[in-house]
Amino acid sequence: MxxxxxxxxxxxxxxxxxxxxxxxxxxxxxxxxxxxxxxxxxxxxxxxxxxxxxxxxxxxxxxxPLPGETLRGALKKGEGQDGLLAAFARFLAKLHRRGIYFRSIHFGNVIIQPDSDEPGLIDIADMRIRRRPLGAGARARNLRHFLRYREDVCALEAFGLARFLEIYLEAADLRGWRQTLFQRLAERILRKGLQR
CATH class of the missing domain: 3.30.1070 (Cell Cycle; Chain A)
Structure with missing residues (x-):
């Protein structure tokens, strides 16, 4: 309202x-x-x-409200999709580095702000915020939440799963076995989501 x-x-x-x-x-x-x-x-x-x-x-x-349009709406325009999804991968890594596990993460709850193109969040009731960065398992599980929507999955598929994870990992601040564990878990979760 x-x-x-x-x-x-x-x-x-x-x-x-x-x-x-x-x-x-x-x-x-x-x-x-x-x-x-x-x-x-x-x-x-x-x-x-x-x-x-x-x-x-x-x-x-x-x-x-946070000004802008949803990531889903911006992707539907068909312009700058690669840049938007790369920014979302970095943004997701930033959330996880800051200990934010957003259960309602999907492209309809991410707002692209008009002046900066910086992503932001809406519909934020269902969220856990910890004082430390999320572990590899929690990060990978959080990916499931935006795989519930077919149009989000299609956009991710067109962008490329490996490319999305590569950009995420560059910004994720995960090292050694934690990075390897996250990558294995994330690939499995994203592949399952793409096969639905």
């Missing part, structure tokens, strides 16, 4: 009475993640307010 001032209003509903969302509501996770991402230098939304409606058991978060 869009407010008259251009801010977005996101509604979070607690579906079950017995859920971790009761103790740690998604709306508060969304806000905390926005703060942490901003502190880590990752472009994202800016939260303005959070409110709660007890009758409907809903939280409302008002935020300023």
């Amino acid at each position: 869009i407010a008259p001032n251009g801010h977005y209003i996101k509604i979070f509903r607690t579906k079950k009475r017995l859920s971790t969302a009761v103790l740690r509501p998604y709306a508060l996770r969304f806000c905390k993640n926005a703060e942490t991402l901003a502190r880590l230098g990752i472009p994202t939304v800016q939260v303005h307010s959070v409110s709660y409606c007890p009758e409907n058991r809903r939280h409302l978060v008002t935020y300023r």
Whole structure:
């Protein structure tokens, strides 16, 4: 929902009475993640307010959206696809170096900003942020999340799996056996995703 001032209003509903969302509501996770991402230098939304409606058991978060278009939308234009996917590979490596495991990572939740072409994130409630870089296994598992969407897989396939991993690894700060382990796991996960 869009407010008259251009801010977005996101509604979070607690579906079950017995859920971790009761103790740690998604709306508060969304806000905390926005703060942490901003502190880590990752472009994202800016939260303005959070409110709660007890009758409907809903939280409302008002935020300023991140300007730009989704990576998926930008890729559909057919211009600069190689540059966009190379930038996404480097961006994903940056997230992992900073300990960010974004379960909702897909090309529809990555925004390409108009002035800088720098990627940023939206829909950020479902995320874990650690104080240390992610391990090789977690990095590889995170690749699965953008393989759920056929059009994302097709774009990656056209770009080239080996090329994507090579660009990722240049920016990933993985060395020795960790790099080898990640590469093996990632190749297996991406191949499975491309075969669907």
